[in-house]
Amino acid sequence: MLxxxxxxxxxxxxxxxxxxxxxxxxxxxxxxxxxxxxxxxxDEKDLKAGTExxxxxxxxxxxxxxxxxxxxxELPKIYxxxxxxxxxxxxxxxDLHKFNLYFYELGSYVKYFxxxxxxxxxxxxxxxxxxxxxxxxANNADSDPTVQNRLDMLERRxxxxxxxxxxxxxxxLLDSGAPLKAxxxxxxxxxxxxxxxxxxx
Amino acid sequence: MDExxxxxxxxxxxxxxxxxxxxxxxxxxQLMEENWLNEKFSPEVLPNRMDIVELLLDQITTLENxxxxxxxxDFKKGLYQMEVDRIRFLISSYLRKRLEKxxxxxxxxxxxxxxxxxxxxxxxxxxxxxxxxxxYDQSIREHFESIMRFCPGITETQLINPNLHTMxxxxxxxxxxxIVIDDGNDENDLIDLNKGSQVLISxxxxxxxxxxxxxxxx
Amino acid sequence: xxxxxxxFLGEKSLVEIVPTFNSAPIYFxxxxxxxFRASIPIRVPLWVAVNLKKQQQCKIIPPDWMDLxxxxxxxxxxxSNKSFVxxxxxxxxxxxxxxLGCAADDIPKTDEIRTIIKDIWDIRMSKLRSxxxxxxxxxxxxxxxxxxxxxxxNSIRPLLPHALDQIYRIKTNxxxxxxxxxxTTSTLSESRTSFSSKT
Numbered sequence: 001m002l003x004x005x006x007x008x009x010x011x012x013x014x015x016x017x018x019x020x021x022x023x024x025x026x027x028x029x030x031x032x033x034x035x036x037x038x039x040x041x042x043d044e045k046d047l048k049a050g051t052e053x054x055x056x057x058x059x060x061x062x063x064x065x066x067x068x069x070x071x072x073x074e075l076p077k078i079y080x081x082x083x084x085x086x087x088x089x090x091x092x093x094x095d096l097h098k099f100n101l102y103f104y105e106l107g108s109y110v111k112y113f114x115x116x117x118x119x120x121x122x123x124x125x126x127x128x129x130x131x132x133x134x135x136x137x138a139n140n141a142d143s144d145p146t147v148q149n150r151l152d153m154l155e156r157r158x159x160x161x162x163x164x165x166x167x168x169x170x171x172x173l174l175d176s177g178a179p180l181k182a183x184x185x186x187x188x189x190x191x192x193x194x195x196x197x198x199x200x201x
Numbered sequence: 202m203d204e205x206x207x208x209x210x211x212x213x214x215x216x217x218x219x220x221x222x223x224x225x226x227x228x229x230x231q232l233m234e235e236n237w238l239n240e241k242f243s244p245e246v247l248p249n250r251m252d253i254v255e256l257l258l259d260q261i262t263t264l265e266n267x268x269x270x271x272x273x274x275d276f277k278k279g280l281y282q283m284e285v286d287r288i289r290f291l292i293s294s295y296l297r298k299r300l301e302k303x304x305x306x307x308x309x310x311x312x313x314x315x316x317x318x319x320x321x322x323x324x325x326x327x328x329x330x331x332x333x334x335x336x337y338d339q340s341i342r343e344h345f346e347s348i349m350r351f352c353p354g355i356t357e358t359q360l361i362n363p364n365l366h367t368m369x370x371x372x373x374x375x376x377x378x379x380i381v382i383d384d385g386n387d388e389n390d391l392i393d394l395n396k397g398s399q400v401l402i403s404x405x406x407x408x409x410x411x412x413x414x415x416x417x418x419x
Numbered sequence: 420x421x422x423x424x425x426x427f428l429g430e431k432s433l434v435e436i437v438p439t440f441n442s443a444p445i446y447f448x449x450x451x452x453x454x455f456r457a458s459i460p461i462r463v464p465l466w467v468a469v470n471l472k473k474q475q476q477c478k479i480i481p482p483d484w485m486d487l488x489x490x491x492x493x494x495x496x497x498x499s500n501k502s503f504v505x506x507x508x509x510x511x512x513x514x515x516x517x518x519l520g521c522a523a524d525d526i527p528k529t530d531e532i533r534t535i536i537k538d539i540w541d542i543r544m545s546k547l548r549s550x551x552x553x554x555x556x557x558x559x560x561x562x563x564x565x566x567x568x569x570x571x572x573n574s575i576r577p578l579l580p581h582a583l584d585q586i587y588r589i590k591t592n593x594x595x596x597x598x599x600x601x602x603t604t605s606t607l608s609e610s611r612t613s614f615s616s617k618t
Contacts, residue, residue, distance in 0.1 A: 287427070
C-alpha cells in the first residue's frame with residue numbers, strides 16, 4: 001500500500017486481516033460432525049444444529065455463503081439497535097475504539113447480515129458526523145494526544161495523515177527568517193460560519 | 202571567459218508528441234512539471250514521458266559540462282547550478298514516484314502492459330521500467346513460492362489494484378463538456394469544465410483527460 | 420505533497436528586481452534572464468531573485484499586490500464574502516514568505532504586511548474548514564475550487580480527499596449487497612474467504 005493513498009483493503013492488508021478476525025455471533029443450522037472443539041463449553045465430538053457460537057468473521061462469512069448455509073450469521077452487538085441509537089444520538093461523543101477497533105471495516109462486512117440498511121446507514125452517519133471532530137483534532141497539534149484513543153483504526157489513519165500534513169504546513173509557515181504571525185483578532189476568528197454549496201468556488 | 206557555450210545547449214528542440222507541435226524548452230519544463238504532478242496524484246501509473254525526461258537530462262548534462270568552464274567567481278555559476286538541481290529534482294521525483302507504483306501494483310501493471318501489446322496500443326512503461334517491473338515481480342513471486350508453498354499462485358490470485366475512484370484535484374487546460382461525476386450512486390450528474398477551472402473530483406471521471414493532457418492534476 | 424514542493428512550483432513566478440550590477444543574460448534552460456543593467460528593473464523568477472538578494476546583488480520590488488492599502492481592501496472583501504475571493508497571485512503565500520523573509524529591508528511596513536497576509540490566510544483557512552465539513556456532510560463527490568491557491572488546496576490534502584474516498588467506499592459497499600445476493604461479486608475481501616476455503 002502506498003503511503004500516499006487512502007486506505008483500501010486488499011488481501012495482504014493487515015487491517016483487513018485483523019478486521020475479519022473479529023468474533024462474530026452465529027448459529028449452526030446443521031449438525032457439524034467432529035467440529036465440537038469449536039465449542040469450548042462442551043466435550044462433545046460433533047456440533048449440533050442450533051448451537052450458538054462466536055466465530056471469526058472470515059469463517060462465518062464462508063460458512064454462511066452459498067445455498068447450503070452451515071451457520072446463520074448474526075450482527076455483533078455493537079451494530080444492533082441499542083448501539084445504533086447511541087450513535088444516532090451523538091456519534092461524536094462515542095469512544096468508537098471501545099466499540100470496535102475496526103468499526104467501519106467490520107461493519108462493511110457484517111451489514112449484510114441484516115436485510116435492512118440500518119447498519120449501512122449508521123456507518124455512513126457515524127463517519128460523516130465524526131469528520132469535523134477528526135479534522136479539528138488533526139489541525140490542533142497541541143491538543144490532548146489521548147483524544148485520538150477514541151478513534152477507530154480507519155479514523156486514526158485519517159487523523160494521522162492529516163496531522164502530519166498540518167504539522168508540515170505549520171513548520172513551513174514558521175520556517176523563514178521572519179515568521180508570518182497572526183494578529184490577535186484573527187485568532188479569535190474561529191466562529192463557525194454557515195456556508196454555501198459553492199463555497200470553494 | 203563569460204560567454205561560454207551555454208547558448209548552444211538551450212536552442213529550441215523538437216519533441217514528438219501527438220499534435221506534432223514544436224515546444225520550446227520552457228514549455229517542456231512546464232510539461233515536465235505537469236507530468237510530475239499527474240504522476241504524484243494519479244492512483245495508477247500513467248503513460249511514461251521518457252521523451253521529455255531524456256531531453257531534459259541531455260540539456261542538464263550539456264549545461265553541467267559547460268559549467269566546468271565557468272569561473273567559480275562568476276555569480277552566474279551558482280544560479281546555473283541551481284537550475285540544474287531543480288530540474289534534476291523534478292525528474293528524479295517523477296521517476297521515483299513511478300517506481301513506487303510499479304512496485305506496489307507490479308502484477309496488475311504487467312498484465313495491463315501485456316494486453317496493451319496485444320492490442321497494439323502504446324505501452325505505459327519505458328523499456329527500463331518494464332524490465333524492472335518484471336524482475337521485481339519475479340522476485341516477489343519466488344519469495345512467496347519459497348515461504349508460502351502451501352498457497353500456490355497467491356500472487357496471481359491476490360492482486361493489488363490501485364483505487365481508481367480516489368479523489369483528485371485538477372486544473373483544466375481546455376473547455377471540456379459532460380464529465381460524469383462518479384458519486385457512488387446511480388445518478389449521473391454531468392459537469393462542464395472551462396479552461397482554467399479547478400475542481401475536486403474522482404480520478405475515475407477524468408483519467409482519460411489526464412492521459413490526453415487536457416487537464417492536469419494539482 | 421510537501422509544502423516545500425508547492426514552494427518549488429511557486430518559485431517560478433516572476434518578480435521584479437533592481438540589480439546592482441551589470442551582466443550579460445543568463446541562458447537558463449527555462450528561458451533567458453537578463454541582460455542586467457545596474458538600477459534598471461527587470462523581471463526574474465522568484466528563486467533567482469531570492470538568490471541574488473541573498474548575495475546582496477539586487478533590491479526586490481514588492482509585487483503590486485503587496486501593498487498595505489490593497490491588502491486591507493482584500494482582507495475586508497475576504498471577510499465579507501462567504502465564498503473565497505480570487506487572490507491577486509496564485510502563489511501569494513509563497514511570494515510573501517520568500518520576499519518578506521529575505522528582503523524585509525526593501526519592503527515598506529513589512530510587519531504590517533506580514534500580519535495582514537497571515538490574517539487573510541487565516542480567514543481563508545477557517546472558511547476551508549467549514550467548506551470541508553460541509554462537503555463531507557453532503558457526501559459531495561465534486562467541488563469547484565477555482566479561487567483556491569495551490570498551497571491552500573494542498574493544506575486540505577490528504578484529509579479531505581481521503582475522507583471522501585472512505586465515504587465512497589462505504590456508500591458503494593451497499594451495491595455489493597444486491598450483487599452478492601445474485602452471487603456475482605468478486606470483491607477483494609471475498610476472494611480471501613474463498614481462498615481460505617480452498618486450502
